Structure formats: structure tokens, C-alpha cells
Amino acid sequence: MSTAARSSSPGNDPRVRAVEVTDDLIIAHLADGRTISVPLAWSWRLSDASPEARRRHEIIGDGEGIHWPDVDEDISVRGMLDGTPARRPDRR
Numbered sequence: 893m894s895t896a897a898r899s900s901s902p903g904n905d906p907r908v909r910a911v912e913v914t915d916d917l918i919i920a921h922l923a924d925g926r927t928i929s930v931p932l933a934w935s936w937r938l939s940d941a942s943p944e945a946r947r948r949h950e951i952i953g954d955g956e957g958i959h960w961p962d963v964d965e966d967i968s969v970r971g972m973l974d975g976t977p978a979r980r981p982d983r984r
Contacts, residue, residue: 907955934977
């Protein structure tokens with residue numbers, strides 16, 4: 893049996909090259925050819941945003957993440973891969 897080890901070298905970190913947001917998914921196309929997605933519901937800010945605001949995004953950190961300026965949301969590729977949804981703050 894062979895095992896592939898994940899390197900912690902910054903040069904091997906996944907990088908996003910293109911992003912799509914649908915009514916249900918946040919989709920990231922990575923530089924290494926993979927396409928990953930997470931449910932839109934993982935980002936309450938994007939879930940609550942208009943489709944137009946969802947379309948306006950910037951790739952940040954040389955592809956380490958995505959920023960949506962209209963809703964002040966940042967999502968990292970690592971967070972998408974690790975399965976880390978954003979938590980909605982308690983409204984008390």
C-alpha cells in the first residue's frame with residue numbers, strides 16, 4: 893500500500909484560478925486542475941447577498957482565497973478543502 897503525504901510547503905498549497913457562485917454552490921477551479929465546491933449555505937454572508945454581489949469577487953493572496961468586497965466575505969481554498977463553514981454570529 894502506498895500513501896501520499898501532504899506537504900506543508902507553501903509552494904504546494906492549492907491556489908484558486910477561477911470562481912463561480914451558483915444558487916447552491918461556491919465553486920473554485922484550482923491551478924492544479926481540480927475543481928472543488930462547497931454549499932453556498934456555508935457562507936451566510938454570500939447566502940444573504942444578491943446574485944450581483946456574489947458575482948463580484950477578487951482572488952487574493954496569489955490564489956490562496958477569494959474576497960467578495962460587497963459583503964466583506966473572505967473564503968480560503970484551505971477552508972474549502974478542510975470543510976470549514978462560516979458561523980453566523982448570534983443575534984442577542
